[in-house]
Amino acid sequence: PVITYTQPNGNQQTVKVEPGTTLMRAAVNNGVDGIIGECGGQAMCATCHVYVRPEYAQSLPDVNDDEDEMLDCTTAERTENSRLSCQIKIDSELSEIVVDIPAGQL
Numbered sequence: 001p002v003i004t005y006t007q008p009n010g011n012q013q014t015v016k017v018e019p020g021t022t023l024m025r026a027a028v029n030n031g032v033d034g035i036i037g038e039c040g041g042q043a044m045c046a047t048c049h050v051y052v053r054p055e056y057a058q059s060l061p062d063v064n065d066d067e068d069e070m071l072d073c074t075t076a077e078r079t080e081n082s083r084l085s086c087q088i089k090i091d092s093e094l095s096e097i098v099v100d101i102p103a104g105q106l
């Protein structure tokens with residue numbers, strides 16, 4: 001599967017990952033700016049906030065309660081496309097995804 005991260009300035013970075021990798025882990029491992037993952041993927045820090053492009057959003061599991069709570073604590077504005085990238089795993093059913101990284105998440 002491949003993940004494409006879009007920076008606020010429009011630069012895109014596409015990375016190939018093993019199935020089962022979270023979007024946060026893949027970003028951190030590949031040095032993608034703007035995704036910190038401070039809590040290590042526990043849905044406790046909100047520094048991995050991304051906006052999932054709507055065409056991919058319906059393939060994802062719903063936001064659970066922990067994620068929902070943390071999404072209210074993000075630096076950038078929460079929108080209906082907001083997700084915590086540590087709670088999104090890419091797998092065989094979802095072979096590609098494109099996300100936008102919020103501005104100011106450093």
Ligand code: FES
Pocket residue numbers: 024036037038039040041042043044045046047048070084085086087
């Ligand atoms: Fe902390 Fe996702 S890495 S909430």
